[in-house]
Amino acid sequence: MLALKGAAIFGQSGGPSSVINSSALGCIETALKNENITKVYAMEHGIVGMLNDRIYDMTQEDAAELRLMLHTPSSIFGSCRYKLKDDDVEPDDYRRILEIFKKYDIRYFFYNGGNDSMDTCNKISKYMQKVGYECRVMGIPKTIDNDLAGTDHCPGYGSAAKYIAVSMGEIYHDANVYNSGMVIVVEIMGRNAGWLTAAASLADINSHGPDLIYLPEVPFDMQSFLDEVELIYERKHNCIVAVSEGIMDKDGKYISEYGSDMAATKDAFGHAQMGGLAATLARYIKNRTGAKTRAIELSLLQRCAAHCASQTDIDEAYMAGRRAVEAAVEGITDKMVGFECSRIDGNYKCDTKLFDLKVVANAEKKVPREWINEEGNGILAPFVDYALPLIQGFPEIPEEKGMPRYAKLKKIYAK
Template identity: 60%
Template sequence: MPTKKPLIGAAIVGQSGGPSSVINASAYGVIKTALEDENITKVYGAEHGIVGVLEDRLMIMDEEDPAELERLLYTPSSALGSCRYKIADPSDNDKDYKRILEIFEKYNVRYFFYIGGNDSMDTCAKISRYMAKVGYECRVIGVPKTIDNDLIGTDHCPGFASAAKYIATSVMEVARDCRVYNKGMITIIECMGRHAGWLTAATVLPAAKGDGPDLIYLPEVDFDMADFLDDVIRVYEGQGQCLVAVSEGIHYSDGAFVSEAKTSSTDGFGHAQLGGLAHRLAGIVSAATGAKVRGIELSLLQRCAAHCASATDIEEAFQCGKVAVESALRGETGKMVGMVCKRDGGYSVSYELFDLRRVANAEKKIPLEWITSDNAYVTDAFIDYCTPLLEGQTALGYEDGLPRFARLKKVFAK
């Protein structure tokens, strides 16, 4: 059971991995809650995540204008700076951990909050275990973030809903654009998702309104090029148009990615860099059909469209940060905040803690029963799951006709 005794000391919050439209809302949840608690003596933001800790680049959140901090709710990307840095297992190499401990002792850091996805939760778990091993009391809590929605435990992840809303909206708009001509056209839209197809599945949401894709392909099932071409040709010949949504990570039965952009290039965690799939498929379809074909890659637009953010997503992201601090103050450590949701009789959410050892380096994929038997669409079960998460509009303010994002002073500790 968590200890009840107060733990007096400073807090660090960091952001890691790919940004999202609401990762700063989670940071604000942590920062605001920590600043308001008398047991937390100072609140620092780590520049570029754990790299900022290692390099002693800590921003003093106490020095920021409260009004600017509040704008983090509606500011996209990672305001504190992100990284893709994988720390080794301490049993193999403890150099980074000794440095982290040195920084924690220098600033009397007793609370560490890390906002990110699978690999970030792995970082949290390793730091938590190391601090316990060396006897330094520091409460470590992970805050979920990933537009890929692939963290296990939590019903969904902050960032996913806003990205899904942008994708669904964009598909509605593209559907109107690609169907205006008297000559037929085939359009292929590529969405993010290396191993999990949650974002691509969100293209189904406008289908009931007549503006969704005709075909959807996800990485949860093997891709067959011959079946794909048969599907596209059947739809195109039947209605004179065809709109297709594909996940960047679709793969053949041998595990090879369909994207020709799979190279030896990887990110800091060893993941293959993907992209270019839509244009590759467009070329193949054009050669097979002779039709006009367009490939569209939504790319980074999916994760930074704050103007299209879900109010539900913003609120839940903030609450995850807030609950993280409240849990740490109660004595919890080595946990990740997650959401438990009910959808029968209306949508509701509660917040629970999940052991980081369970969460780290595991992936949650779309249930296979939510994918149609022909592997080319998703069922109503996904629609029922996803629709409530998109509710509500952002309260983002504007200045001179453009979004007004947070402008932090970034005063660094010495």
């Protein structure tokens, strides 16, 4: 195959994570060093920046400053939730993208995100093929939710899982401090898949895990739940519950909606907006047991607490970004870089593997039912074997005046 010469562009999309900038760095550093890549750009706010011709020139950045992206949370170039329609529905977007591709001689397109971002990659690639513009399109996965199909796991998940597990261990210590009883309900992200909530169980490797864990993979029954909490509370005079924001009853109604007269507010995609579930459950528990309760939402910090990232996740996120560039230069297109891992006798090994964009874009991976106990209130050993390697290593945080030193990019617009 003939070498394809031209510029590369990178973009971030969807919700941020603690390590999405590590993937960005892997991609950008590799591209900057490659002789076939003439220029390296980054989109401001993902595809929206492409449509608005707001594109940063990465060759203007200081290399040492770029390196700090390894420990800088959230999407440093800005993200978006813009969903490309099909080109026969909204041809203007595609014409505009082609125009920008031509303007900057873009031949390499790297997009870092979740399901929707892989869909964006796929649509752009198909359009470019249709109009005969030669380019290579690669997806780099990112989602703390860990729900992308194909890949063993997703960059971003390990760090969120680590933050959750460490925080649960700390909450355990706090909860056990008085001899007066308390029920604590901790609400964890993950609308449809319970990967993040299951990570609470990792605190159990040194016996500091929650007593009960509820994932959206199993229909939630309020009466059973209250029975289960009461049983533990009567025995231990203490109970810690980890619960996914997305749990539903058998009729498909979100439990978070039980507590409110207000109609569920909807987000831009028409999804019901979560929140307040922990408080709702705490009220039910208080009514039933009379116990003192506390509701905790781990909230945004699950996806941005870079100070508690997993070093393994940082390294793998970088590797995914680097591999995307290497593969594209080798002539590969229309793929997402995922991971294939082995965990034999506790020896974890992770390699990159390429997946078809189309496969990834339209599937959602859930926690296998057999990794959840029969009662649906606890997590079994196979999950721990799966997830524990992903949270290894505390990163060494670059400091300035006792605070983490984040990357400060110049962000100079390309001409």
